[in-house]
Amino acid sequence: AQSVTQLDSHVSVSEGTPVLLRCNYSSSYSPSLFWYVQHPNKGLQLLLKYTSAATLVKGINGFEAEFKKSETSFHLTKPSAHMSDAAEYFCVVTFSGSARQLTFGSGTQLTVLP
Amino acid sequence: NAGVMQNPRHLVRRRGQEARLRCSPMKGHSHVYWYRQLPEEGLKFMVYLQKENIIDESGMPKERFSAEFPKEGPSILRIQQVVRGDSAAYFCASSPNADSYNEQFFGPGTRLTVL
Numbered sequence: 001a002q003s004v005t006q007l008d009s010h011v012s013v014s015e016g017t018p019v020l021l022r023c024n025y026s027s028s029y030s031p032s033l034f035w036y037v038q039h040p041n042k043g044l045q046l047l048l049k050y051t052s053a054a055t056l057v058k059g060i061n062g063f064e065a066e067f068k069k070s071e072t073s074f075h076l077t078k079p080s081a082h083m084s085d086a087a088e089y090f091c092v093v094t095f096s097g098s099a100r101q102l103t104f105g106s107g108t109q110l111t112v113l114p
Numbered sequence: 115n116a117g118v119m120q121n122p123r124h125l126v127r128r129r130g131q132e133a134r135l136r137c138s139p140m141k142g143h144s145h146v147y148w149y150r151q152l153p154e155e156g157l158k159f160m161v162y163l164q165k166e167n168i169i170d171e172s173g174m175p176k177e178r179f180s181a182e183f184p185k186e187g188p189s190i191l192r193i194q195q196v197v198r199g200d201s202a203a204y205f206c207a208s209s210p211n212a213d214s215y216n217e218q219f220f221g222p223g224t225r226l227t228v229l
Binding site: 101103105 | 157
């Protein structure tokens, strides 16, 4: 069975400092991996996706993530946090044989302090 | 190009009533997915539909919940005889095809409150 684990339920950083949101997955097949962001009372927006091309994936708003097969990880990073980055972030996995259902991590709430 | 549309955005029902949630996919998308988000949790897959067909309903509760995506009109998620535990945000997503490499585009959600 596929699963995804977000290691931190809450992360707090100061504005201008780096962001690291951690995600590990388990899979018997080659996964597609995504990071989505959810602002309060809003829908989900795709930040970036990995689909077996380059292992370092660049997304919107300065975010990027690196797929590490040996560690089964797909951590999300940003060099410098902005106040507008405060939101809930979800690591998501799907597999070609899964009939397209997305499996979501439990989410990481990012707080950015002034 | 309008995104995924859901209505209503907020829905209040009393226990025992029916709730109908609507989802219009993005133009050109024929694949629709429904997810439920309980408070303080991630989204959980409920059902995957194509026009007039249910492809995967492995995440749907066995009773009271049903979904359809007719040839014409929006996809409908119906909850009969709602209970307090049905209070959640329900998100719809769409994609142009079943390729797992493609992202799913999400609507703004319907927040259901059961009194």
